[in-house]
Every structure is written in C-alpha cells, then in structure tokens.
Amino acid sequence: MRRPDDREILRYLSYKGITGETEEIRELIRRCRDLLEPVLRPRSCVRFFDVTCEENRLCIGSLKTDSRSLYRNMKGCTQAAVMACTLGIETDRLIQRKQLTSMSESACLDAMASAYIEAWCDEVNERIRTDAAKENLYCRPRFSPGYGDLPLAMQKEIFSLMPVTKETGITLTDSCLMIPSKSVTAIIGMSIENRNCILQGCEECTQSATCAYSRSGENI
Amino acid sequence: MKTIREILNHEWIFFDGGSGTLLQGMGLRGGEQSETWNLSHPDRIKELYKGYLNAGCTVFNTNTFGANRFHDPENLEETVRAGVRLAHEARTETGRQDNAYIALDIGPTGKLLEPMGDLSFDDAVDAFKEVIRYGLEEHPDLVLIETMSDSLEAKAALLAAKESCGLPVFITCTFDAKGKMLTGGTVQSLIPMLEGLGADAVGINCSLGPREMIPIIEDLVNIASVPVIVNPNAGLPETRHGRTVYKIGPEEFASCMKDIALLGVQGVGGCCGTTPEHIRRVIDEVSSLPFAPQTVKNHTYVTSYASAVEISQTPVIIGERINPTGKKKFQQALRDRNIEYVLSQGLEQEDAGADILDVNVGVPGIDEKAMMETVIGRLQAVTSLPLQIDSSDPAVLERAMRIYNGRPMINSVSGKQESMHAVFPIAKKYGALIVALCLDENGIPATADGRIAIAEKIIHTAEEYGIRRNSLIIDGLTMTISSDTSAAKTTLETIRRAKEELGCQTILGVSNVSFGLPQRSLVNANFLTMAMANGLSCAIMNPNNTEMMAAFITSKALLNHDPQCQTYIASFAGTETQTRTLQKAEQTVTADSLRACVTGGLSEQAVLKTKQALQDGRDPMDIINNDLIPALDEVGQGFEKGTLYLPQLLMSADAAKAAFAVVRESMHTENQTSAGRIIMATVKGDIHDIGKNIVKVLLENYGYDVIDLGKDVPPETIVDTAVKENIQLVGLSALMTTTVGAMEETIRLMRQKKPDTKIIVGGAVLTREYADQIGADAYGKDAMATVRYADSIFKNK
Structure with missing residues (x-):
C-alpha cells in the first residue's frame, strides 16, 4: 500500500491546526513508522450492486435506507460499489502494547494508523474508479455510515450484504463498532453522468463543525 | 457400512464444494442468508446436496454454515435441524446411505472474541454448543468446523463440539497467501493447539485457490499428526462486470488437486466457486493415486495466537x-x-x-x-x-x-x-x-x-x-x-x-x-x-x-x-562503543536541568537526572514540587495554548512518569500522599480507550490515584465502584455517537445512587452542549482539561 505523507499524519495528531513541527516530532514519526509498517495487513472487500429507488428509499442490492444525505450523494446513480477496508488486528495490538510503555508513541501510532487507513481506502477507491471508468461509469465520493444522517447501525446491513468478515477479518461489536479499529466501510455511487463532485467526507459530514480531526477549509 | 472413523486415514476422503454460487443460480439473492432456505426452499437445498452426492463425494456438508445465534436468532433450531434432515433425505434418495457421510457444518460467528473483540470465550462456546445440540438431534455422522480465521474462535468451536458429542470433529481454517490467518495465526501456531484439543482431522479451506495453498499445505503435512484436509476455492475471486467470479474450471482444478493429493494429504474437496463438476473431476483424478496415511510426529510446540516456539535441540x-x-x-x-x-x-x-x-x-x-x-x-x-x-x-x-x-x-x-x-x-x-x-x-x-x-x-x-x-x-x-x-x-x-x-x-x-x-x-x-x-x-x-x-x-x-x-x-559487536555512548549521555544530562529533560520529553535522561538529584541528597518532595510538576505545567499550558502537539505533551508525560517512578522508589510508603482518587472508564459498548488512557497517565503524573475500570464498562460497575470506594470524581469516555447513550445512562444511575460524585465526560463525538444535555458536571475538551477539573475539585477542599 502507498504511504500517506507526513502532513496527513500531523493532521490526525493536531487538534488545533498547529503547523510547525519540531525535530522531536519528526523523530517520533520516523520511529512509529518503523514500528507500524511491519504489522500492517491491509485487506479489502469490494462488491458491486444495482441501485434503485423505492418510494424515496434508496436500495443498494438488498440494503435499504431512508438516509437523505446518502440519497443526495447518490442521486442519479444506477450502481454502487460497497467497500470495506482494514489495516488488520495487529495494528490494534501494537497501539495497545505501546500504551503500556510509551503513551506518546501509542498516540502517534494511533494517529498514524488513521492516516494509513485513509490512504488504503483511497487506493481501493481508486481501483474501483478505474474499473468503473472501463464501463463508462463515474464514481461519487465515498460515503460511510456515521456521515450525515446515515446511521452506524447501517454497518449491520453492509456486513450481511457481502462477506466482509470472511475476506477482511473486520467484525462488528454489539454497538456496531468495527474491530480492528482502523477499519472503514463506504458506499460509492456510480452514474453514467459525469457529475464532477469535489465534496469529500469531511465537507459533507454534519459533524464537521465539532470534529477534532476535520479538514475544514482545506479542500473547498 | 464403514464408519467415517474407519475410513479416516485409511483411504481418500472426498469433500463437497461451494454452495453460494449454486444457490444464487437457483435464485438466492445477494444479502439473503442461504440457511433460511432450509425452511423456505427445502427442495432446492436437497438439489444442492444431491449434486455433490451424485458427483461421488464421501463427506457432504449440511447447509448450516452461517446458522448461529448472531446471524439467525429466529428459527435457529428449526433451520439447523432441517439442514441435517434434508441431508438424510438427499442421501437416501441418491442411494448413498452406505458410503456418504453427513457433516454438520459449523462456520464462524462473525464476532471477534475477547480480549480484542467483545464476545467472551464462554459465550462463543455456548453459541457453538447451541447449534451443535440442534444438529445432533438429527444424527449427522461428523462435525465439520470450517473457514475459521481466528485461532481462539477455532478453539471455542472445537471445544464446543468435543464437549457436546463423541462424533469425529474435523476443522479447517483459512490462511492468506503469506500463510497467516486473519488474526495472525500460522500453521505452526494453530495445528498443535487443534490437535491438542482432540481434532480428528485438520486442514485448510477457502480464501485461496489450490496453487496458492501449496506452501501452506507443505507446512500442514509436516506439522500435523492427524489427517489433513484441503478444500480450496476455484482460484482467487475476480470482479467481472460487477460480479465476483472464480476462474478455475473443473479440469484445471482437478489437475491442481492431483498435485496437492500427492503432497501427503488425506482429504480433498472444494470451497467457493467449485461445483459438483469440479468435485467429480477431482474424484476421477485422485481416486487411483496411492494413498499415504498421515504419520504421528514427535515435535514439541508451545504456541500462542500467532507464534510457535519449538522445544527441541x-x-x-x-x-x-x-x-x-x-x-x-x-x-x-x-x-x-x-x-x-x-x-x-x-x-x-x-x-x-x-x-x-x-x-x-x-x-x-x-x-x-x-x-x-x-x-x-x-x-x-x-x-x-x-x-x-x-x-x-x-x-x-x-x-x-x-x-x-x-x-x-x-x-x-x-x-x-x-x-x-x-x-x-x-x-x-x-x-x-x-x-x-x-x-x-x-x-x-x-x-x-x-x-x-x-x-x-x-x-x-x-x-x-x-x-x-x-x-x-x-x-x-x-x-x-x-x-x-x-x-x-x-x-x-x-x-x-x-x-x-x-x-x-x-x-x-x-x-x-x-x-x-x-x-x-x-x-x-x-x-x-x-x-x-x-x-x-x-x-x-x-x-x-x-x-x-x-x-x-x-x-x-x-x-x-x-x-x-x-x-x-x-x-x-560494537558493545564497547555503546558503553561509551552511554557514558556520554550521562555526561550530557548534567548540563540540562531535570525540568528541561521533562519538558523536552527525554525519558532516559530524566531518569538519570532524578537519580542524581536523589544521590545529591535532594528531598523527593522537593524534586516533585520544584522540578516535575512545574515542568508538566509548562508543557500543559503550551498544549492548552496550542503551541505544542499532543505527542509533545505525552512525551513529557512519559518522561515525568519515569522520573516519578524513581522518586517513589526512594520514598517511604507512608510519605506518598495521593492528590485524590478518580475512577476512569470507557463506557459500555465502546472499545476505543486510548483517550481515556492518555488522561489517566496525565492524572497520575499530577499525583492522582486512578482506578481504571477499562473499556466497555457497564453503568452498574462504575456506580457500584464509586459507592464502594467513596469516589468524588469519575471520568467517562465515549468515542462514538452510538455509545453516548451508555454514558447518559451511567450519569443517570450515578445521580440516583451517589449524587455527590462529580462526572467529567470526554471523547471525539462529545461537545460542551452534548455534555450538558446528558447531565455531566464537566466536559473534558482535551487531554489537560480533566487534570484542571480534578485540581478544581480536590485542591479547593
């Protein structure tokens, strides 16, 4: 998988948009990279489904949702790719282990792993985009449970729609959290119309005003 | 009729192949659970069984792979029993009563077990036992546990089967191309455990095509003392026009399986993407090959979930x-x-x-x-x-x-x-x-x-x-x-x-x-x-x-x-140089103050410097009050003002923690006073606890005793502990919107049972408004906020 650049890692480390970083921070990032990269086990599960609309409810294969945000995102789509990506459970183990010996390394690894899972999602997303282009389909920005009004409970539907656990090892807790913790599921709408959509997750998300990690102002 | 035990390790055993693709061909929709068809479309399930019986397989699986209390809580008993009952009917109707064996098929729960996940080992064993109990009512010939990708879950399923019946239990697991299970297990770490638990046959299935499995199969036959089963997919899955397809056809598959049979395995069959035709060809190719039984090995392994230590020379x-x-x-x-x-x-x-x-x-x-x-x-x-x-x-x-x-x-x-x-x-x-x-x-x-x-x-x-x-x-x-x-x-x-x-x-x-x-x-x-x-x-x-x-x-x-x-x-090599470097480092320390070591996040030097200060006869409390605490305050303020990163704050916290450990060693227990006792917990349903743990380290550095109740903690546990220990301050963390409800519930219960205890909440989804709304006393917006709030509670007394 591709390496995310240091700026992305710094974004996850910084709650308040601090820009300058010290030599100690650069050294910490180098050290954590050496710890993290050997334990990464990036895996993904991707399936394609027809998209239909039943009485204002969006249907993606057998998955049905009333989410207005997803409806807006997918307007005009005839197909959708559903993807699940993870870095694997060894990353969780490493972060937990470091909490016992060095909280600074643990926090840095946690932030770093967030940047890596995003980079891995981008890579899988890019493959989907390339495949779709061959069929003359254009992809919308990926949309995850928890964005906008799409509830986290939607994870259960996604997990029964395709063999996520079998192919990636991602599991759901009773409260719909994913383990390994550095895991992402997303829906990518596909349409024949080339709607050049620049909105990314953060900008479309209703939580962005309060979210500590928001990319606010960067891309729009 | 020979029993399955009588043929095991004496002749080839042929397993059946995939079911998903076949059932989809019969009309099963994506996202629809195939086990529900045991009740709704019994004829089609019998059709599936008969396809493999007519192809000649020795062991065929009941359609119960995904049937368990987590996937199919309603009609579970009926679904499982019907799956086995239909197998008996199909076997009779194809005239194979004397030479085909019904395997009660057990798949994974889809949940991850503790400590990494939220399913307890005992609950996992119970869940498997439940399915096995229902299946046994209809008298299968053996239990086949398959597609296990986590060693602890494999253990739970195997124990459940062994404790439930005297039938032979076979177990096959999935490995990736690097020979690893999804949770890190290897052939060497897994097989000694499974054999120790009494598995009658072990093996590999799903995930890979036959060719990719070969190195793993070689490991398996070298390690295993019981018969080895190999059930691959028809190649690696590929996406064609939005559909998942497996590309290896029956002829090619059979040719690969012939090579695999010669590696010294005792059972062969297929998994995803294979059809009765694949299996028929495999049987044609392999039946006439010389059969070699598995031999008992003399190695000694002690293993964990992911590694194996061989005790030998x-x-x-x-x-x-x-x-x-x-x-x-x-x-x-x-x-x-x-x-x-x-x-x-x-x-x-x-x-x-x-x-x-x-x-x-x-x-x-x-x-x-x-x-x-x-x-x-x-x-x-x-x-x-x-x-x-x-x-x-x-x-x-x-x-x-x-x-x-x-x-x-x-x-x-x-x-x-x-x-x-x-x-x-x-x-x-x-x-x-x-x-x-x-x-x-x-x-x-x-x-x-x-x-x-x-x-x-x-x-x-x-x-x-x-x-x-x-x-x-x-x-x-x-x-x-x-x-x-x-x-x-x-x-x-x-x-x-x-x-x-x-x-x-x-x-x-x-x-x-x-x-x-x-x-x-x-x-x-x-x-x-x-x-x-x-x-x-x-x-x-x-x-x-x-x-x-x-x-x-x-x-x-x-x-x-x-x-x-x-x-x-x-x-x-180079030890002498290292020793010299160490001496140099010690010298450097004398140039910096202890306070500078802590603010700079230099743990090792902070320790050396603290030891030196104690040797010089400085009072431990003087070191804490005039070096360590001011250093932490300086960094904490920098963090609050936004001039320092969280990792810088934490590097200082690590350094201070190391220095405190040295100081405490030198103090008599009676002199060690606590600034106050605080409960910290990540609420029920939430498993992300890094934020809570960060706050804990900071609180401890400021002299607080933290009772850490861990993650996924029920409201009752938190409140009961607060009552029992008479705790004045509780910190709760939650990361996801779905678990803030548990936080609110904890606060409500605390107000009933111990109204004088203050509660501070924090976590990624929380805001001050949200904290007010659920009735918290304070909102911990960042890592330092809880320290400041604790000081305001305890120092004003």
Missing part, C-alpha cells in the same frame, strides 16, 4: 518475572489490581529476549483464578509470546487452559499421585505441554538415579491418560550448592539422562543454584552454560540479567545453535 528462555514470590511490589500490584504493572513485567522480558513467559499470580488474599484469567487475556492482547501457566491450584490451571489462545504449557506436575491425577486430565483435555518435576511423596531424591526413576513414573502415568512423552518437559530440579556442593552435579546428570535415556525435553529454574551465595549472577551464568552443554531445552530465568543473557547467547554459539554466530555478533 535449540534452548529457549522462559521469563520468570511474572511471579509475586518474594516481591513486595508485585504482590501489592496484584492486590491493587494494577494489571499494567504485571503486563509491563512481561513486555520487558520480551524485549530482553524471552521466548516464553511464565505466569504466576498466586498471592494470598486475591482470587487467583479470576486474576489468572485477566492477566492471560490482557497479556495476549499485547504480546504473542506463548505462556507457561504456573499455579499449584488445578482449578486455576483448568480455567487458564480453557481461555488461553494457543497450545499452553503447565508449570507443573510432580510424581505425587495426587498431583498427576489432578493435572493430567486437564492437560489431556486441553492438549497442554507439562513441566514434570522429579519429586514425589518421598521428597526430592538426592541422586540422578532417583530423579530419573520418578521421571519414568510420570511418563508412564501420563501415557495412561493418553499423553505422549513429547508433551512432557522434565525438570531436573535445581538445588542450591551452598547447602550441598554436589547438588549442581546431580541436576546436570538428571537433565542429561532425561534427554538421552528418556528422549524427553528438559527444563530448569536456573537461579536457584546460587541461593545464599554472593555474586549470584556469576554462579547462575556458569551453571546455565553447563546445563546447556548437558542438554537443557528450557531455561527458566530472568532475561533482564545481563550476565545470564550473555552466558545464554554465548553457549548457544558454542553449542552450534546459532548459525554463523549471527545472534552472538548482533548482541555483542
């Missing part, structure tokens, strides 16, 4: 430090439930070179069984080293064996009848390795002859329980030479003869030899070298001891257990 180190005997600090940590301290002892030994960790948590006044379970679970979350379970209480051993993820090791059994009859049944059931002490009712024999005689008695008795000698590690018993100067010679002779005459692996607790003598490391290191030369397999010792580690590494090189002396060179 090359000696290994068993770290002895997780043990309260004679250690006041360790005993106190156990009484205070300071699990982090226990865990850090394990990690330190791993870093120092231990291969296996001994775990002993027996101390008067605590529930040893519960503590053992907690420590094993927490250790296995953070280290993949195999564990040696050390307890004299069979009930503790039993519980530990049950929940342990891997093939465990028991420390220990002796030649006493009572000990053997208590330990062997547990060891047999869970397939553990056992350390066997050469002593019995008459005490410790003074001669090697006497000790070898006891070892023989133990081996003989173990065999009566079905335990082979390669599961026993003979302890020659190290006695101190200060009371009997011939003691070491007797011990060395015992291990040499145990290895040569009895063919057993050996073990010693090395350090006992020097008890009562000066310069103990000197005696220990030399004795270790001699023991290794006499055939010692496992050295129980402290890997943090430099002299003993040097002796261990050097002896390995001298005894030809270190190819190209690589380990020796890596350990000692």
Whole structure:
C-alpha cells in the first residue's frame, strides 16, 4: 500500500491546526513508522450492486435506507460499489502494547494508523474508479455510515450484504463498532453522468463543525 | 457400512464444494442468508446436496454454515435441524446411505472474541454448543468446523463440539497467501493447539485457490499428526462486470488437486466457486493415486495466537518475572489490581529476549483464578509470546487452559499421585505441554538415579491418560550448592539422562543454584552454560540479567545453535562503543536541568537526572514540587495554548512518569500522599480507550490515584465502584455517537445512587452542549482539561 505523507499524519495528531513541527516530532514519526509498517495487513472487500429507488428509499442490492444525505450523494446513480477496508488486528495490538510503555508513541501510532487507513481506502477507491471508468461509469465520493444522517447501525446491513468478515477479518461489536479499529466501510455511487463532485467526507459530514480531526477549509 | 472413523486415514476422503454460487443460480439473492432456505426452499437445498452426492463425494456438508445465534436468532433450531434432515433425505434418495457421510457444518460467528473483540470465550462456546445440540438431534455422522480465521474462535468451536458429542470433529481454517490467518495465526501456531484439543482431522479451506495453498499445505503435512484436509476455492475471486467470479474450471482444478493429493494429504474437496463438476473431476483424478496415511510426529510446540516456539535441540528462555514470590511490589500490584504493572513485567522480558513467559499470580488474599484469567487475556492482547501457566491450584490451571489462545504449557506436575491425577486430565483435555518435576511423596531424591526413576513414573502415568512423552518437559530440579556442593552435579546428570535415556525435553529454574551465595549472577551464568552443554531445552530465568543473557547467547554459539554466530555478533559487536555512548549521555544530562529533560520529553535522561538529584541528597518532595510538576505545567499550558502537539505533551508525560517512578522508589510508603482518587472508564459498548488512557497517565503524573475500570464498562460497575470506594470524581469516555447513550445512562444511575460524585465526560463525538444535555458536571475538551477539573475539585477542599 502507498504511504500517506507526513502532513496527513500531523493532521490526525493536531487538534488545533498547529503547523510547525519540531525535530522531536519528526523523530517520533520516523520511529512509529518503523514500528507500524511491519504489522500492517491491509485487506479489502469490494462488491458491486444495482441501485434503485423505492418510494424515496434508496436500495443498494438488498440494503435499504431512508438516509437523505446518502440519497443526495447518490442521486442519479444506477450502481454502487460497497467497500470495506482494514489495516488488520495487529495494528490494534501494537497501539495497545505501546500504551503500556510509551503513551506518546501509542498516540502517534494511533494517529498514524488513521492516516494509513485513509490512504488504503483511497487506493481501493481508486481501483474501483478505474474499473468503473472501463464501463463508462463515474464514481461519487465515498460515503460511510456515521456521515450525515446515515446511521452506524447501517454497518449491520453492509456486513450481511457481502462477506466482509470472511475476506477482511473486520467484525462488528454489539454497538456496531468495527474491530480492528482502523477499519472503514463506504458506499460509492456510480452514474453514467459525469457529475464532477469535489465534496469529500469531511465537507459533507454534519459533524464537521465539532470534529477534532476535520479538514475544514482545506479542500473547498 | 464403514464408519467415517474407519475410513479416516485409511483411504481418500472426498469433500463437497461451494454452495453460494449454486444457490444464487437457483435464485438466492445477494444479502439473503442461504440457511433460511432450509425452511423456505427445502427442495432446492436437497438439489444442492444431491449434486455433490451424485458427483461421488464421501463427506457432504449440511447447509448450516452461517446458522448461529448472531446471524439467525429466529428459527435457529428449526433451520439447523432441517439442514441435517434434508441431508438424510438427499442421501437416501441418491442411494448413498452406505458410503456418504453427513457433516454438520459449523462456520464462524462473525464476532471477534475477547480480549480484542467483545464476545467472551464462554459465550462463543455456548453459541457453538447451541447449534451443535440442534444438529445432533438429527444424527449427522461428523462435525465439520470450517473457514475459521481466528485461532481462539477455532478453539471455542472445537471445544464446543468435543464437549457436546463423541462424533469425529474435523476443522479447517483459512490462511492468506503469506500463510497467516486473519488474526495472525500460522500453521505452526494453530495445528498443535487443534490437535491438542482432540481434532480428528485438520486442514485448510477457502480464501485461496489450490496453487496458492501449496506452501501452506507443505507446512500442514509436516506439522500435523492427524489427517489433513484441503478444500480450496476455484482460484482467487475476480470482479467481472460487477460480479465476483472464480476462474478455475473443473479440469484445471482437478489437475491442481492431483498435485496437492500427492503432497501427503488425506482429504480433498472444494470451497467457493467449485461445483459438483469440479468435485467429480477431482474424484476421477485422485481416486487411483496411492494413498499415504498421515504419520504421528514427535515435535514439541508451545504456541500462542500467532507464534510457535519449538522445544527441541535449540534452548529457549522462559521469563520468570511474572511471579509475586518474594516481591513486595508485585504482590501489592496484584492486590491493587494494577494489571499494567504485571503486563509491563512481561513486555520487558520480551524485549530482553524471552521466548516464553511464565505466569504466576498466586498471592494470598486475591482470587487467583479470576486474576489468572485477566492477566492471560490482557497479556495476549499485547504480546504473542506463548505462556507457561504456573499455579499449584488445578482449578486455576483448568480455567487458564480453557481461555488461553494457543497450545499452553503447565508449570507443573510432580510424581505425587495426587498431583498427576489432578493435572493430567486437564492437560489431556486441553492438549497442554507439562513441566514434570522429579519429586514425589518421598521428597526430592538426592541422586540422578532417583530423579530419573520418578521421571519414568510420570511418563508412564501420563501415557495412561493418553499423553505422549513429547508433551512432557522434565525438570531436573535445581538445588542450591551452598547447602550441598554436589547438588549442581546431580541436576546436570538428571537433565542429561532425561534427554538421552528418556528422549524427553528438559527444563530448569536456573537461579536457584546460587541461593545464599554472593555474586549470584556469576554462579547462575556458569551453571546455565553447563546445563546447556548437558542438554537443557528450557531455561527458566530472568532475561533482564545481563550476565545470564550473555552466558545464554554465548553457549548457544558454542553449542552450534546459532548459525554463523549471527545472534552472538548482533548482541555483542560494537558493545564497547555503546558503553561509551552511554557514558556520554550521562555526561550530557548534567548540563540540562531535570525540568528541561521533562519538558523536552527525554525519558532516559530524566531518569538519570532524578537519580542524581536523589544521590545529591535532594528531598523527593522537593524534586516533585520544584522540578516535575512545574515542568508538566509548562508543557500543559503550551498544549492548552496550542503551541505544542499532543505527542509533545505525552512525551513529557512519559518522561515525568519515569522520573516519578524513581522518586517513589526512594520514598517511604507512608510519605506518598495521593492528590485524590478518580475512577476512569470507557463506557459500555465502546472499545476505543486510548483517550481515556492518555488522561489517566496525565492524572497520575499530577499525583492522582486512578482506578481504571477499562473499556466497555457497564453503568452498574462504575456506580457500584464509586459507592464502594467513596469516589468524588469519575471520568467517562465515549468515542462514538452510538455509545453516548451508555454514558447518559451511567450519569443517570450515578445521580440516583451517589449524587455527590462529580462526572467529567470526554471523547471525539462529545461537545460542551452534548455534555450538558446528558447531565455531566464537566466536559473534558482535551487531554489537560480533566487534570484542571480534578485540581478544581480536590485542591479547593
């Protein structure tokens, strides 16, 4: 998988948009990279489904949702790719282990792993985009449970729609959290119309005003 | 009709193939659970079975793979029973009653087990037992557990099957192209565990095509002593026009399976993407090949969820430090439930070179069984080293064996009848390795002859329980030479003869030899070298001891257990330079102040500097109040103002923590005052606890005692602890919107039962408004906020 650049890692480390970083921070990032990269086990599960609309409810294969945000995102789509990506459970183990010996390394690894899972999602997303282009389909920005009004409970539907656990090892807790913790599921709408959509997750998300990690102002 | 046991390992067994693609061809929709068809479309399920029966397979699976309480809570019993009942009907209707066997198919739950996940081991076993119980009502011929991608879940399923019935139990797991299960297991770590638990056949299925499986199959036949099953997919899945397809056709598949059959496996079939035609061709190709039964292996592995240590010619180190005997600090940590301290002892030994960790948590006044379970679970979350379970209480051993993820090791059994009859049944059931002490009712024999005689008695008795000698590690018993100067010679002779005459692996607790003598490391290191030369397999010792580690590494090189002396060179080349660097570092420290070391996040230098300050006669409280706390405040303010990153704050916190540890060591317990006691917990349903743990470190640095209740903590536990311990402040964390409800519930319960306790909340999704809305007293917007709030509560009193 591709390496995310240091700026992305710094974004996850910084709650308040601090820009300058010290030599100690650069050294910490180098050290954590050496710890993290050997334990990464990036895996993904991707399936394609027809998209239909039943009485204002969006249907993606057998998955049905009333989410207005997803409806807006997918307007005009005839197909959708559903993807699940993870870095694997060894990353969780490493972060937990470091909490016992060095909280600074643990926090840095946690932030770093967030940047890596995003980079891995981008890579899988890019493959989907390339495949779709061959069929003359254009992809919308990926949309995850928890964005906008799409509830986290939607994870259960996604997990029964395709063999996520079998192919990636991602599991759901009773409260719909994913383990390994550095895991992402997303829906990518596909349409024949080339709607050049620049909105990314953060900008479309209703939580962005309060979210500590928001990319606010960067891309729009 | 022959039973399945009669043909197992005597002739080829052919398994069936995939079902998903076939059922989709019959109209099963994506996202629809195929097991529901057992009730809604019984004819189509029979059609599926008949396809494989007509193709000629020996074993076919019931359509119950995904049937369990997590996927299919309604109609579960009916669904499972119908799946088996339809199999009987299909078998009769195809005239295969005499030569086809019905396998009750058990798949994974889809949940991850504790400690990494939220399903307890006992609940997992219960869930599997439930399905097996329903299936047994309809009389299948065997149980086939398949597609397991986590070793602990595989163990839960296998135990459930073994405890439920006397039928043969086969188990196949999935591995990726690198030979790893999804949670890290390997053939070497997994198979000894499964065989120890009594699997009648083991193998691999799904995930890969036949070609990609070959290296893993080679490992399997080398390791396994029971028959090996191989059920691959029809190649790797590919996406074509939005559909998942498997590309290998029947002919090519059969040709690959012929090659695989010749690797020494005993059962072949297919998984995803394979069809009755694939299986028919496989049977055509493989039936006429010469059949080779699986042979019993003599290796000795102790394993964890992801790693395996072979106990053989090359000696290994068993770290002895997780043990309260004679250690006041360790005993106190156990009484205070300071699990982090226990865990850090394990990690330190791993870093120092231990291969296996001994775990002993027996101390008067605590529930040893519960503590053992907690420590094993927490250790296995953070280290993949195999564990040696050390307890004299069979009930503790039993519980530990049950929940342990891997093939465990028991420390220990002796030649006493009572000990053997208590330990062997547990060891047999869970397939553990056992350390066997050469002593019995008459005490410790003074001669090697006497000790070898006891070892023989133990081996003989173990065999009566079905335990082979390669599961026993003979302890020659190290006695101190200060009371009997011939003691070491007797011990060395015992291990040499145990290895040569009895063919057993050996073990010693090395350090006992020097008890009562000066310069103990000197005696220990030399004795270790001699023991290794006499055939010692496992050295129980402290890997943090430099002299003993040097002796261990050097002896390995001298005894030809270190190819190209690589380990020796890596350990000692350039040592002189390192020593010089260390001295230089110490000198540098004197130039900086302790305060600067802490604000700069320099842990090692902060420790050296603190030691120096104490040596110079400074009062510990003076160091805390005038160096450490001001340094933390400085960094904390920088963080709050936004001029420092979180990691900088935490690097300082790590440095301060290390310095505090040095200061506290030097203080009498009665002088150590607490700034206040605070409960910290991540609420029910939430498993993300890094934020809570960060706050905990900061609070501790500011002198607070933190009662850490962990993650996924029910409201009742938090409130009951607050009542029982009379706690004034509780910190709650939640990361996801779905778990804020549990936070609100906790606050509501606290208001009812202990209204005077203040509650501060924090976590990624929380805001001040949200915190007010759920009735919290304060909102911890960042890592420092809880420290400031705690100060406002406790310092104003």
